[in-house]
Amino acid sequence: MRQARQLLLSPQDYSLLTDLYQLTMAACYTGEGIENKPASFELFTRRLPDQFGYLLAMGLEQVLDYLENLSFSPEQIQALQETGIFAHAPDRFWSILETGEFLGDVWAVPEGTAIFPYEPMLRVDAPLWQAQLVETYLLNVINYQSLVATRAARIRDVAGEEVKLLEFGTRRAFSPQASLWAARAALAGGLDATSNVLAALQLGQKPSGTMAHSLVMAFTALSGEEDEAFAAFSRYFPTAPLLIDTYDTLDAAKRLAAQVKGGETQVTGVRLDSGDLVALSQAVRSHLPEATIFASGDMDEWEIQQLTQAGALIEGYGIGTKLVTGQPVNGVYKLVEIDGIPTKKESSDKATYAGRKQVFRHGDYDRLGLAEDAPEAGETPLLQQVMQQGKRVFETESLDSLRQRSRQSVAALSPNTRQVDNGSPVTVQISPSLQRLQEKMRYE
Structure with a gap:
């Protein structure tokens, strides 16, 4: 196997900057014929860093740059084949890598927006193998920039x-x-x-x-x-x-x-x-x-x-x-729907909410609902579409705009949430429709 002397990153390397299991899962999906099933993944944090009362979402610009440039070169595909790990992968797996580019939609809260546990910072709606593949890079970017x-x-x-x-x-x-x-x-x-x-x-x-x-x-x-x-x-x-x-x-x-x-x-x-x-x-x-x-x-x-x-x-x-540096942001990226079927994780202490969601912000609370829910009086939906079929649908924001939104977002929080010692997160209500979906899945 070839060895590089310099571990440097360029946009051409984006496709391979991932965990191995993203690729092996993509190969498995392909072998079973489900690689192009429409899937939705959401990126959120289950808890805030110790003593934090809020988290500012950040890193979206680099996420979109990554998704726009995602592709596999013949040399990269050959390097994967030479590992021997994919010896039993179907031939179609290599075909989708050769022609594959990100063709999904992305919904995200604007950078500089304060968010709280279980509120999605972004959602990826894309063919299953594509939505799966991008997990590692998205978490790396969002977790680190949001912390800083x-x-x-x-x-x-x-x-x-x-x-x-x-x-x-x-x-x-x-x-x-x-x-x-x-x-x-x-x-x-x-x-x-x-x-x-x-x-x-x-x-x-x-x-x-x-x-x-x-x-x-x-x-x-x-x-x-x-x-x-x-x-x-x-x-x-x-x-x-x-x-x-x-x-x-x-x-x-x-x-x-x-x-x-x-x-x-x-x-x-x-x-x-x-x-x-x-x-x-x-x-x-x-x-x-x-x-x-x-x-x-x-x-x-x-x-x-x-x-x-x-x-x-x-x-x-x-x-x-x-x-x-410091304690990391524990952001996760979970499948919430596939082929129109809501999914959820039920592991102890790591359970998630099923279904594609929207965050509705009110002056006194946040409400976590389903994507199709309508805002109630005084509420503003936070997740906005920023990419459609792999192409940006909004302009890059200036640093001044991001800085101003960050300050306004923090200023709107209560003193208890803003305090540096044991800040208290805003109450996040669960909408009746989202609650009914969870109960239905438990019953089934």
Whole structure:
């Protein structure tokens, strides 16, 4: 078997970026002649991450890009055949891969919409083998981007609208690809900018950042003066914040204050990356009253809330590790209907609701109903058709639009749902029609 030296992903590889069982199930469906039966799968989460009161749906744009580009090349089919795993697969299996492209419909809630357990973030209506095959990629995209977007929204909610929030997570994201998705989700969830240059430029944004301790250490080692590092960096980037905690934070602040007073330099901002950030920010403010104070170092919504409540004088945060990692979103992708027949999973603690569904949002509650149910007074259906027969039916949304929807969606939630400690999810009612369907299936 051939071995690639670089594990890099391109759109041409989308078809093989899946779990093996998606392909073996597709082969089984084909051998039994049911591969093209109309099927519906829904992607949802059974529970929220610990202490979360909501989840922001995110990643739809990358899902649609994947589905539009899904195809198998002759080389990919040959590689699958060479594994020997599919030796007993029917010949027609290879034929559908050769000619196959995604031809289904997709319904989804708009990105940046708050959702709750058992509410579908998207539904795929497609021939069975196609709807099955795409499960792995869809879960990867939606689970990860929804996690990062939600963390970003919670951080923005705690920090307030005036605080500048920067995404610094590239070095701790789970992969180079994940770092791009994390930057997108963080900005869509409410952060102002990212330090990831590629992500920023691809998203039409300006990257943002400061400086590292290594620059200060290098200049200090060569010249014996920390101030040489500040002076050199300011010559080329006069508006960028200076990192002043490499050695003695307060001593650096005092020296810079003296230089500002003497007209030797200007300091627009400083970054603190360690120490008692409450006391240091207050002391630095007394010496550099006009400088914006940024803080970084394992920041999350709980740390920012504590700093704010303790009286820290910080106007900006760089947020990395805890934004782009952490407990995962437990999104699942389940068959809910095949050939017009509702299906459900009844495993202990993992039961699902049968039937194609719609989420109806009211100001005081959500209602989970069947797709054919009509909205009641004051309700808005959340799932919208975004793809028809494999083609998009809506325009790509700007980051500004996603950020605005995220903020509006979170602002509409109750304080109990928004709180960072043990947030309470919105009550999700089950419509009478959906309840009757579940009871009918239990009876049968």
